[in-house]
Amino acid sequence: MQRRDIINIRDPIHGSIVVSIKELKLIDQPAFQRLRNIKQLGFADLAFPGGTHTRYSHSLGAMHVATQVFDRLFQPGDLPEDIRLQYRQLVRLAMLFHDIGHAPLSHTTEMLMPKVGALSLTAQEVGPDLDRQATHEDYTLKLLIDSPLTATINQYFSGDGISPRMIAGLIFAELNKGQYKVDGLDYGPILRQIVTSECDADRMDYLQRDSFFCGVSYGKFDAQWLIDNVIPVQQDGAVFLGLQSRAIFSFEDFLLSRYHMFASVYFHHTPVIFEKLLEKYMAEEKNFQLPHDIEAYVALDDVDFWHRLRKSTNPWAKRIVNRKPFYLLDESRQGHNDGVHDDHHTQLCERLSEKNIELIATRSRSVLSKYFGHGKIPIYVCTNAGQLVGLEQYTPLYQRYQSPALIDRIYIAPENREAASVVLNKFVLERYPNGKKG
Secondary structure, eight states: OOOSSEEEEEETTTEEEEEEHHHHHHHTSHHHHGGGGSBTTTTGGGTSTTOOOBHHHHHHHHHHHHHHHHHHHOOTTSSOHHHHHHHHHHHHHHHHHTTTTOOTTGGGGGGGOOBGGGGTOOHHHHOSOTTSBOOHHHHHHHHHHSSHHHHHHHHHHGGGTOOHHHHHHTTOGGGOSSOSEETTEEOHHHHHHHHSSTTOHHHHHHHHHHHHHHTOSTTOOOHHHHHHTEEEEEETTEEEEEEEGGGHHHHHHHHHHHHHHIIIIITOHHHHHHHHHHHHHHHHOTTOOOOSSHHHHHTOOHHHHHHHHHHOOOHHHHHHHTTOOOEEEEEEEEOTTOOSOOOHHHHHHHHHHHTTOOEEEEEEEEOSOSSTTTTOOOOEEEOTTSOEEEHHHHOTHHHHTOSOEEEEEEEEOGGGHHHHHHHHHHHHHHHOTTSOOO
C-alpha cells in the first residue's frame, strides 16, 4: 500500500530521497523554490557544460546524507524516542536550509550585499559589528528566524517541539547555546557537526554531485564506508562526532577529494576569469545593491541577474554575456611546502604593465581544510585499542598540507594577446635560460 505521509524524489546521486508531507510544505515555500534557479557552481558550466545543477538539488541531497549519518549515530534506544525523532527532524531541516540565503550567481555577488544591520538582525545573532557587509549566512539566518518561512516552520513543526531558532542553532555556532541537552549531556556539538564540520553531510553531497555533473573523478570517495563508521563520542559533558580508525583511509580520500576539486574544478581558469569580470562589472554599478528586504531578496535569482547583464551596456557585462573573457596568458603554481615565495607572477605583471598591456591578475588559494587549527569542534578517532585520538593528530595529512597551494594567473585582453606573448617569451628566456620554469 502506498504511504500518504511521504513522497520519494528521484536523484541521480542518491537514488530515492524520502520527504515527508510536512517537509514538502517547507520545500514548496518561495524561499526554498528560489534555489531551483541558483546554480551550485556559478560560472563553472562554462568550462564543464554538465555543471548546471542547482542549490535546490544539493540541499535535498545534503538532507538525505545528513539523515543517513544521524541514523548511523543514533539508532532507536540510544535516546528517548521522542527526543531522537525531534533531533533527527532538526538535522534534516538544518541541512535542507543551510544554503537558502545564497545570492544570485553564488558567492561572487555577495559584494553587492548591504550592511548586516540593514537586515534587522541583532548583535547577539550576527555579532557586534553591524556595519560589516552581510553574507549569505546572514540572509540564511534572516530567512529562518524572521521571514514568511518562519511562520510556516512554526505552523507545521511547533507541535514537534521544533522552532526556527533551534534549526538555526545547528547552522550557526553562536546560536547553539545548550538547547540540545538530554540527561546532562549536550548533544549540540555532534548535531552541528553533521551539518557543518570536517566530516559533514554538506560536503558528502556536493563533492559527489559536483564531480558527477562536471564529468570528473576528483570528488569521488567511499561515502558509504565513511557513514558506516561514524560514532558518537562523549567527552566533558558533551557528545562529539567520532570515526572508527578503520575508516581513516576513506576519510583521507574524502579530505583530498575536496582539495582536488578546488584545484581542478572550483578554481578552473575559466570560471575564475568570469568571476573577475563580474566583479569589475559590479564595481562600476554603483547604484545596484542586493535588497535588504527579505521578500525582495527571495524574488532575485540567477535568471534575474543574467537578465540584468544582458540589458547592460557596460563593457564588462558584454564580455560575460558574449563569452569574451580575457585570455589566460600565464599560470604558475606554488606547492604546499615549498617554503619559498615565487616572484615569477609579480615580475611578469610588472613587465606587462610597463608595456601598457591591460591585465587581470588572480590568485586562487587552495587549502586542505578550513576547520583544522581554528578552534572548531573536535572530531575524534577511535583506535582498535579503544583509545580516542584527535582527528588532526591521527592523520598526517593536516601537517603534510599545512601550507596552502597557490595558483597565480595572468589574463590579458584578447586584442593584446600578440604583444603580451612577446613580453612573456622574452621574460621566460631571461628568467629560465635552461628552459625550466620555477
